[in-house]
Amino acid sequence: MKNLIPGGFPELLPEKKVIENSMKDIIKSNYEKFGYVNIETPSVELNEVLTSKGGDEVSKQIFGLYGLKQGAKDMKEYALHFDLTVPFARYVVEHENELKFPFKRYQMQKVWRGERQQRGRFKEFTQCDVDVIGDNLGIEYDIEVIHTLYNTIKDMFEFLKINRGIEVHINNRKFIDALCGFYDITGESKKNFYELLDSYYKTTEEEFLKGKYNSDGEQIKKGLSNISGKKFEEIFEILKTDISDLQFGDKNLQENFEEVKKTYDSLKSKGVNVVFDPFITRGLDYYTGTVFETFVSKYFDFGSICSGGRYDGLVGDIRKLSGKKGKNYGGVGGSIGLTRLFARLEDSGLLEKNIPLSDAIVLNVPNSNLEYREKVGNLLRDSGIKTDIYYPEAKLGKQFSYATSKNIPLGIFAGEEEEKNNSVKVKDLDNRDSFEIETNDLVKFIENKLKKIL
Amino acid sequence: MKNLIPGGFPELLPEKKVIENSMKDIIKSNYEKFGYVNIETPSVELNEVLTSKGGDEVSKQIFGLYGLKQGAKDMKEYALHFDLTVPFARYVVEHENELKFPFKRYQMQKVWRGERQQRGRFKEFTQCDVDVIGDNLGIEYDIEVIHTLYNTIKDMFEFLKINRGIEVHINNRKFIDALCGFYDITGESKKNFYELLDSYYKTTEEEFLKGKYNSDGEQIKKGLSNISGKKFEEIFEILKTDISDLQFGDKNLQENFEEVKKTYDSLKSKGVNVVFDPFITRGLDYYTGTVFETFVSKYFDFGSICSGGRYDGLVGDIRKLSGKKGKNYGGVGGSIGLTRLFARLEDSGLLEKNIPLSDAIVLNVPNSNLEYREKVGNLLRDSGIKTDIYYPEAKLGKQFSYATSKNIPLGIFAGEEEEKNNSVKVKDLDNRDSFEIETNDLVKFIENKLKKIL
Numbered sequence A, B: 001m002k003n004l005i006p007g008g009f010p011e012l013l014p015e016k017k018v019i020e021n022s023m024k025d026i027i028k029s030n031y032e033k034f035g036y037v038n039i040e041t042p043s044v045e046l047n048e049v050l051t052s053k054g055g056d057e058v059s060k061q062i063f064g065l066y067g068l069k070q071g072a073k074d075m076k077e078y079a080l081h082f083d084l085t086v087p088f089a090r091y092v093v094e095h096e097n098e099l100k101f102p103f104k105r106y107q108m109q110k111v112w113r114g115e116r117q118q119r120g121r122f123k124e125f126t127q128c129d130v131d132v133i134g135d136n137l138g139i140e141y142d143i144e145v146i147h148t149l150y151n152t153i154k155d156m157f158e159f160l161k162i163n164r165g166i167e168v169h170i171n172n173r174k175f176i177d178a179l180c181g182f183y184d185i186t187g188e189s190k191k192n193f194y195e196l197l198d199s200y201y202k203t204t205e206e207e208f209l210k211g212k213y214n215s216d217g218e219q220i221k222k223g224l225s226n227i228s229g230k231k232f233e234e235i236f237e238i239l240k241t242d243i244s245d246l247q248f249g250d251k252n253l254q255e256n257f258e259e260v261k262k263t264y265d266s267l268k269s270k271g272v273n274v275v276f277d278p279f280i281t282r283g284l285d286y287y288t289g290t291v292f293e294t295f296v297s298k299y300f301d302f303g304s305i306c307s308g309g310r311y312d313g314l315v316g317d318i319r320k321l322s323g324k325k326g327k328n329y330g331g332v333g334g335s336i337g338l339t340r341l342f343a344r345l346e347d348s349g350l351l352e353k354n355i356p357l358s359d360a361i362v363l364n365v366p367n368s369n370l371e372y373r374e375k376v377g378n379l380l381r382d383s384g385i386k387t388d389i390y391y392p393e394a395k396l397g398k399q400f401s402y403a404t405s406k407n408i409p410l411g412i413f414a415g416e417e418e419e420k421n422n423s424v425k426v427k428d429l430d431n432r433d434s435f436e437i438e439t440n441d442l443v444k445f446i447e448n449k450l451k452k453i454l
Helices: A014-033 A047-059 A085-094 A140-159 A173-182 A187-198 A205-210 A229-240 A251-269 A314-322 A338-347 A370-382 A396-405 A416-420 A439-453 B014-033 B047-059 B085-098 B140-159 B173-182 B187-198 B205-210 B229-240 B251-269 B314-322 B338-347 B370-382 B396-405 B416-420 B439-453
Strands: A044-046 A063-067 A075-080 A103-112 A124-134 A166-172 A274-276 A290-296 A306-311 A330-337 A360-362 A387-389 A410-413 A423-428 A434-438 B044-046 B063-067 B075-080 B103-112 B124-134 B166-172 B274-276 B290-296 B306-311 B330-337 B360-362 B387-389 B410-413 B423-428 B434-438
Touching: A014 A103, A014 A124, A014 A140, A014 A338, A044 A047, A044 A085, A047 A075, A047 A085, A047 A314, A063 B075, A075 B063, A085 A103, A085 A124, A085 A314, A085 A330, A124 A140, A124 A338, A140 A166, A140 A251, A140 A290, A140 A306, A140 A330, A166 A173, A166 A251, A173 A187, A173 A251, A251 A274, A251 A290, A314 A330, A330 A338, A360 A370, A360 A396, A370 A387, A370 A410, A370 A439, A410 A439, A416 A423, A423 A439, A434 A439, B014 B103, B014 B124, B014 B140, B014 B338, B044 B047, B044 B085, B047 B075, B047 B085, B047 B314, B085 B103, B085 B124, B085 B314, B085 B330, B124 B140, B124 B338, B140 B166, B140 B251, B140 B290, B140 B306, B140 B330, B166 B173, B166 B251, B173 B187, B173 B251, B251 B274, B251 B290, B314 B330, B330 B338, B360 B370, B360 B396, B370 B387, B370 B410, B370 B439, B410 B439, B416 B423, B423 B439, B434 B439
Parallel strands: A166 A274, A360 A387, A360 A410, B166 B274, B360 B387, B360 B410
Antiparallel strands: A044 A075, A063 A075, A063 B063, A103 A124, A124 A330, A166 A290, A290 A306, A306 A330, A410 A423, A423 A434, B044 B075, B063 B075, B103 B124, B124 B330, B166 B290, B290 B306, B306 B330, B410 B423, B423 B434
């Protein structure tokens, strides 16, 4: 027996898919409430656009396209996108004259990466991004993006009855840059310093102080050639302090600290559970200011479920490729990794909610008339009630089991007797209560019943 | 200046995308009303699954995948899907034990084909499919699928204020097969006969009678070696008759005619504008019974906007590949080609509807407090009103022009004066009426206002 689904490409059964769809609806409605508009970019971009911004690690994971029948000679100049930020920047350059700025958009699409297969890593996954792009964007937009994402995840957890808090950890690259400036950490050392900070949550504090090994097997701390052990511990002490009260003697350090402080205070005032966390740096090198990651409180090993930040160079880089002239817009955005979040929630047993796949089912009662059963079913459908009509002749037990597998709460009997009375019998498939209802009153009855059940 | 978007991959501006999204919502809600449940399959399938069912023409259009950085040596064993029917059949084989039959599902996803670039042909497009798969499926499901699709398109046209009728043209391959049997049209001739019927709407009647040229440049009629000219005209006369009244002397012909007659009558009784049309055959060779195409009445050059049919072998073929044993399910389904339909409607100037991208916008009034403006904006958002907050300092004219570009109907002024009175000024951005409203009453006021405007 052969597996016909390629590894690393997940697919869901209908009863799980309906939960994912509800999560998507909540994301969509929250993004729209905050004034973001939807766009969709093609699944592909030109190779040169993708590789200009992918970084080496991501570049290796890009899926190129070729004509399957034609073979290797028919390689295309475009490949599947690996994220939605690069396509968005390209979209802005492309449609600049037709858009008004600040341009606030959201995108919910699949992206592809040739990741090595492992639990929670997928070759195809859905991302749900919000971003703003504009000229001289104030940090109000950093705040709005984070506020939007926080509200979205809160709504989603509430809907799914997941009683866990969420906290947004924010930092600002300008502040870390200023810190590097103050301590004279430059060049290669600065890169290593960022990498070291980023490793904080992936190791113990003891190991962190020793300096974790990076992907090339070198100790990161050794790469920090211009920081002595003493200096390093001094910086570390600062970073560990409850930084929301910090005051710096240095003017530059203080000024760059103000931006993250302001972001923090504004989010607090809007009810966002925000944490100032200098160990958040975000790997990708296009970030230039605010950076953030979102965690489930007390469940840090759940991983970050939503992250993003400010990037001021991205559009300019893509613009250079196009040869177009224009403003060098900055941007800020964030993303919910829906596929990964869903998989995490499922693995943790938190996706227990049952959502009916239809509201009602018209059963195939022996000796009933097809026309009457269809008339009743279509009457409900016309009122927007999701109604399944069961057509095959089958024992009622089999029909009930079909209804149960779709979580359908109400069964409709429209048999010979009922047809005579121009009525139907409605059965609550959960508690088995049943009601004889005149056809004229049926829609109202079902609507009320559903309100109580759902 | 270089074009950064690959040819044949369409993308929309936000004001068009919101129309496409509304069309998707209407499709989704209709499919669900009829009891279909949503699934999504990966964008890729194994090459052998795709090529087993693609047919040669489609096979040439399949996009294979390889590692972009790694080059031709890194070709994958999976490729992008070219339709949703083959993936669905694979899904059924894969998850057979977890599904209940008849399995009624819908799928709304992108598919990819390496089509030569031309107006209305895309390399990437969205299809919206409904299908039922089951053991011994009755033709009630053929009828239900067509009823579902007809209602969907009717709703969509109504929403878009497109005042054009829709008609579903149905035929049945069993009937055409029986006709071939009666007239002794077999083997290669039968294939040519199907091709000839299919060409009916693409040519004049005179040319049709002469026999249209096929893709190899041969005259199709010449390929019909076992039909004399007289016999051909006799068949053609039958096909041209108002066939809903037809009676056949031949038992086999009459029996196979009954199925399409029953389908026709049942659809009529449900209010579907159905036409019996023996010239509809559908190119793909997996269809075995009912086939249909949907047209805009009196606008046949608009092309078919939705089509499908009954296929009884598809699942079995995919099952063979898997080496699994099990039932040889039959299926019936149809598809709305959303991208193509959208492009057609747009080209015909029929997509005139303006849908607001947000409901309201809080303007940046001079000397106003950021905190108050945000308080008002977030109050609306909390009630589900799509609210944009304009943050940059800019002249009101520029802000109005931003609002207009997003079709936003209501502007909110929350300035110094208003803050003192704990109120705001709401301006109807269309007729410029303006209202001073207390903050406590604001949500209700806006909701009522929107009800009247939208």
